[in-house]
Amino acid sequence: MEAIIQPTQEAASLLVARILAKELRDNPSLVLGLATGATMEAVYRLLVKMGRDEKLDFSLCRTFNLDEYVGLSAADSGSFRYYMDRHFFSQVNLDRRNTHLPDGLAADLAAECRAYEEKIQRCGGIDVQLLGIGKAGHIGFNEPLSALRSRTRVKALAPATIEQNAPLFGGAANVPRRAITMGVGTILQCQRCILLATGADKAEVVAKAVEGPITAMISATALQLHPRCTVVVDKEAGAKLQAADYYRWIFDNEPEWEEFR
């Protein structure tokens, strides 16, 4: 795992967008794993700008989102399909047929989860997976005690997650209770993971995810097992990292990062 600390939220988001843009330029038919949430809005804004100003080409790119609420249709403003259409899909030259999210309205949810895994496999697996992190440490909706080898399945949302997302639904009572999410094992199988966390309220969980012991109570700690995972944080989210100076030294000296410094 590598941790990169950027001075501001804007700089952290820009670094993530530039990493994704480079991956896409190197492989135009990239299979890109996507996340939703407040943190990612800046990344999508920057990718949309690159599409417009730099002609970043998404026409062959395939996308798979991490998760979707059970019971919400694409037209529901709380659904992740709606979020993705609004912030990203409708604003770049992605072919809508190449964009995938689990169907939260599927009559047979278990079959939908299996089909989602198969679809990822048929595309050759995910090349780069973009991740956020919940305040309690989830990636996707892999809530505390999610098995580290779990696959796409239905999960009940933890009270902390319901609380975190309550403002988007006009109160906790309206937040769906379940979601389909890629499993921790599904995420660990991708070629590369990029986790972005910004803001002071993520500082504690970022320190646990990067420097703490691996535990199913905090699914993000499983990323320590991934051969190629980069955690990008702003100064606030990185404030509780013990070895911050070491991470800065790596970023300043590792040739891989030269073009991003």
Ligand code: F6R
């Ligand atoms: C969303 C997702 C979640 C979020 C996480 C952080 O698709 O999978 O894991 O990335 O809850 O959300 P924000 O960015 O809203 O703090």
